[in-house]
Amino acid sequence: MPSLVQSVDWTALTPVVIPAALSLAVLVADLFLPRRHAPLLGWLSAAGLAAALLTEIPLRDGHRTTFCQTGGASCSYAADHFALVVQALVLGGALLTALLSVTTDPRPAPGAAAPTGEYWFLLLSSAAGGALLPASRDLATLLVALEVTTLPAFALVALRRGDRLAGEAALKFFLSSVTATAVSLLGISFVYAATGTLHLTGVAQGLTHPPDHLGTLAKTGAALTLVGFAFKLAVAPFHFWVPDTYAGAPLPVAAYLSVVGKAAGFSGLILVTVVAFRPYADVWGPAMGVLAVLTMTVGNVGALRQRPGVERSAVRLLAWSSIGQAGYLLVPLAAASSADSPAHEIGTTVAYALMYGVVNLGAFAVAALVTRTAPAGRLTDYRGLYASRPLAALALAFFLLCLAGLPPGIIGLFAKVAVFSSAVGARHGWLAVIMAVNVVIALVYYLRWTALLFTRPEQAGEPSGELSPAVVPGAGPAPALAGTPAGLTAAIALTAVAGLVLSGAPQLVLRYAQGSLL
Template sequence: MTLIQTVDWAAIAPVVTVAATAVAVLLADLFLPEERKPLLGPLALAGLALSLLWLLPLRDGGRTTFCLTDSPALCSYVADPFALTVQLLVLGGALLTALLSMPGLRDGTLPRGEFWFLLLSATAGAALLPAARDLATVIIALELATLPAYALVGLRRGSRTGPEAAVKFFLSSVTATAVTLLGISFVYAGAGSLHLGEIATALPAADPRLATLAETGVALTLVGFAFKTAAVPFHFWVPETYLGAPLPVAAFLSVVGKTAGLAGLILVTTEAFPAFGHLWGPAVAVLAGLTMTAGNVAALRTRPEASGSAIRLLAWSSVGQAGYLLVPVAAASRADHVPGAVGAALAYALMYAAVNLGAFAVAVHVAGGARRHRVADYRGLWSRSPLTALAMGFFLLCLAGLPPGVIGLFAKIVVFRSAVDAGLGVLAVVMAVNVVVALVYYLRWTAVLFAPAAPEPSAPEIPAQAPAAAAPAGTATDTLPVAAPAGHRRPAVPLAAAIGLTALIGIVLSGAPQIILRLAADGLL
């Protein structure tokens, strides 16, 4: 028996390219003089763009590598349509996050080299996870996607909330990972293998005396992925982490981190534990209902007139959206609904990734001129920056599922139909109620965009005998605000590109919703 493996470098090229770019950025940061450090951003963008291009030769799927020499059918890396679709979402989301990050790196509060290295490292882990086909690779990819995120959250210099948010994120994540590793050990004890395909056949046929151990292992293994998707009760880290992290990092966690967690959950449930659908199916259905309800109710309490935080609202919105993403996973517990359910989950993830990153791009722009970044800071954005207001309104309506955000409506219909087809009528009703609840805060925020702008404070009248031109320094004329209010400034070029690109994706998908419908109908597993 030979132990020599043949590595298919083309299959792993997207992941390797991102990892190599991360190392290149780190090395370049060591040797570049300070005035040339801005070149690290374009280098990171180029690496992400190249990794996306590497997906094109793989679009037919079916490439495998790192296979066992005595069992070639058991491989640790599979570049199938499911993996490639998730990698497209992850790498595209990371590219947009990089565009969001470039304006904020100019003020020096974020170290450029460390930021780009950590962002690319987390992206490499998230891109590896959907192609992993054994639990060891899955957990390594999950941790590679998570560990750099701790540092990204607390990386901003001088932040009072960042370190605290990073610690909370770290402690809750470590706890979830420990529980997941315990579950994997139970699964290995029952199945005798870590490959997902072998677990699917060996675990149900394990010694009956290990039945309880196996079922416990199945339940515990899902905890780490529930944490990454921000499912209740593993969601408490989300609002504080989003508030303490730099806004682009919060956007990255809300899309790339969530997509990676969803992919891992789909792989483990449908590939390793299909025989235990009666166990994890109802559990995921309950998690989905609780998650969307908790997120939407909490978001509903964030009121514009009460100085509600825009980032906290986006955080709770992402929790609610995670509940919708979990609905098709619960539907996949029925063996005859797996392909369609997986397609529905990825279809919704595609819509959510595009419009949520667009909303964060607008938030990054508005935050540049707002001290507290409240929802009220968006009041009158239409009169100050019409295109930005139109884009934000479109993103919010997509998330709500209302025209002209047609893609959001179709994505919700696809998810709803997956629940109905799988016989999850109660979950479908819960989802319908939550969609109506979410309309309130999405429409409330949209109305703020087009509401009349609050009157700017006027300068005190200057006596006639003291002309303004002769007023000494330090008088009222010198204390008037000179910085442009939120939204008066034009978005920086990278931000404008991110807003335009995400809006274009949303418009194209709204004009051609058959892309979503075909993805849901064909399935990818």
């Protein structure tokens, strides 16, 4: 009888264990910490996430596995290059979210019932799930990691107790996610019935030549599993919950969902398609291409409708933009279906996700700065930002140009060219043409917002579009010219510097993201 005792490689697990353990420590500490010292929990969480990032350094040169079956043939956790890159994006995004959250109260007013510890517990728990997901190598662990990433996010979105928009946003997020989970569980059960295993490599072997009477069951299971992931990732036509959820959530939570949630979900989709369902590449490849076209088109057209003249929210525009960016992320995945070795295409997707994560978090950081004096966060509130906060306006303009793929945002241009090249190299010319059209559509709303930053500020007596000053933890109403908090300054500075460095050497991103899945 084989031994049931397994050795655990705790070094490989440290990027997951540290945020998980810290989430419990923060929750317990909040029970005893005086209210005036509550901000310390935020800085402790940020330090823990930074430490989790540093623990990846000893792992960067090896391929470590743990929770393996007897003989090491199939493992449930692998700290390979792909996992480490995505974990760096997840933990880095969570760190920047923590910096935004330190100076942004997620609750509606001082004295609200929700303890600060709850917020940090939920954020760290979700980050731990996001770090586990790219290292998962069986369908059960993959789904559990996805749920650990998603479930705390429901509460984070609804943390503003008594806020109708937050409650509606959380409900839409919850219903869509529950539907996705149910569909995925049904699909995974079908796959297990057809192959007899949950390990990704074993599933691929089982699907290569399934028994005749189980072929239909296996294909149905694979289709349902992919539909469930499409729901989770807000791929069109399953995107309906994103704009309202982002607009109703606290701004740091919206930033977190737009980058960390998307990166974790895409890593799971990559593992399921490229590794587990590789024998069905001729089916899911064209499907990914169609979903890419739908997603980028719906997202960009939706963002195009967010015009300053109709008092649209800047966060809602970023939400539609994130849908469009998800469509670009699907393009290399569609190209990977026809490649003998998909490492290059997967590296392109991961490189694009890294670029998008840096600049999108930077845009949200500047939005957090603006909402300190204009809580409504409308596009008109950004009019003439250069006159009052020139550095913030220049940073936001740089982030928007990166997202648009225009100089001086070279990293954005490089990432889009890499995605475009992957479609052309896979002979998906139709996909490349539609992507090019969507990039042109996206230029309109990105440049329109950029131009607004440098237009003439509104004069006295004109409607300013600003409401009462934002409430900051531990302080009274912030005056219009109040200094920028340290955490917010650090978030903007880190993303701006990272964007500039990567624009100076964009090849570093693609070289860093390249690597085999196995």
